[in-house]
Amino acid sequence: MKKPVSRIWKVLLGVLAGVVLFLALALTAVPVPERTGFGPSLTELRALATSTGEPLPTEFRRIVVGEGTMPEFALVAGRLLGTRAAVYQAHQVLYGDGRSVIVDAGSDEETLKRNMPGSHLQADNYARLQEVMRRADAIVLTHEHFDHSAGIAHSPYLEEVAPRAMLTEAQLHGRDAERAGFTPEVVGRLKPLRYEGMHLLRPGVVLIRAPGHTPGTQLVYVRLADGREFLLVGDIAWHQDNILLPRMHPRLVNWLLGEDGEAMANQLRYLHELRKATPELNLVVAHDAELMAGLLQRGLVQDGLR
Numbered sequence: 080m081k082k083p084v085s086r087i088w089k090v091l092l093g094v095l096a097g098v099v100l101f102l103a104l105a106l107t108a109v110p111v112p113e114r115t116g117f118g119p120s121l122t123e124l125r126a127l128a129t130s131t132g133e134p135l136p137t138e139f140r141r142i143v144v145g146e147g148t149m150p151e152f153a154l155v156a157g158r159l160l161g162t163r164a165a166v167y168q169a170h171q172v173l174y175g176d177g178r179s180v181i182v183d184a185g186s187d188e189e190t191l192k193r194n195m196p197g198s199h200l201q202a203d204n205y206a207r208l209q210e211v212m213r214r215a216d217a218i219v220l221t222h223e224h225f226d227h228s229a230g231i232a233h234s235p236y237l238e239e240v241a242p243r244a245m246l247t248e249a250q251l252h253g254r255d256a257e258r259a260g261f262t263p264e265v266v267g268r269l270k271p272l273r274y275e276g277m278h279l280l281r282p283g284v285v286l287i288r289a290p291g292h293t294p295g296t297q298l299v300y301v302r303l304a305d306g307r308e309f310l311l312v313g314d315i316a317w318h319q320d321n322i323l324l325p326r327m328h329p330r331l332v333n334w335l336l337g338e339d340g341e342a343m344a345n346q347l348r349y350l351h352e353l354r355k356a357t358p359e360l361n362l363v364v365a366h367d368a369e370l371m372a373g374l375l376q377r378g379l380v381q382d383g384l385r
């Protein structure tokens with residue numbers, strides 16, 4: 080009689096140990112290394128951004144195209160309870176002659192609701208973004224997830240928008256692209272942007288390849304004529320604390336999204352050091368509403384597109 084009972088206990092203890100081990104891994108983050116070889120120095124970025132001698136952009140603007148919430152535990156490993164407001168934004172870099180570069184294209188309502196229940200679209204602002212994209216000089220994405228890209232794939236003006244969209248090969252053909260609406264028909268209308276390392280998109284705007292959150296993730300460095308500098312990090316961080324601490328979201332999120340946690344950990348070290356060395360470099364974390372509120376309040380970013 081004793082043996083089967085003790086065997087059951089052993090099995091139960093084994094299962095419990097397995098669950099504890101799983102949770103210990105799932106709810107903690109891939110550690111951020113002390114040093115990283117990732118990424119160009121700010122000196123290199125500045126040199127490339129100003130290399131043509133052409134006029135630099137004069138304004139940096141943003142628009143909120145949707146809102147939702149994110150659970151704290153998914154934002155920063157080690158936090159458990161509560162939620163935080165999240166914004167879906169698009170950004171506009173404007174030149175004195177009226178040309179503009181759009182960074183991130185938001186999502187149409189149907190795709191947003193299907194993929195992120197509980198979020199809602201700011202319909203007027205989304206319509207405004209679509210109008211501005213029709214005449215933008217270039218449209219680039221921080222990465223291919225639907226909340227940054229579906230506004231192109233599902234644009235009511237795809238005919239006009241497609242020639243301006245400069246998506247990278249990885250963004251167009253990644254596993255997330257089709258989910259965002261990039262069917263073979265849509266992809267066929269877009270000419271892929273190919274580069275390695277860094278790419279000068281327009282004077283003052285440099286793209287930096289940063290696969291990790293998704294294969295097509297890139298950083299966007301912006302330098303304005305008055306010396307203001309921005310680094311759009313997309314979703315490498317979901318909250319500025321990921322960079323300031325630095326600490327990533329938990330492994331569970333890495334697993335669910337298919338992220339390369341090691342690559343992201345290196346990028347967080349890079350961003351942390353960059354920020355520490357140059358506090359005046361304005362980081363733009365795609366969904367961090369509080370961070371953007373601070374930039375708007377200090378007059379560094381203007382609200383609404385032109």
Ligand SMILES: [Zn+2]
Nearest residue numbers: 224226314365
């Ligand atoms: Zn996102």
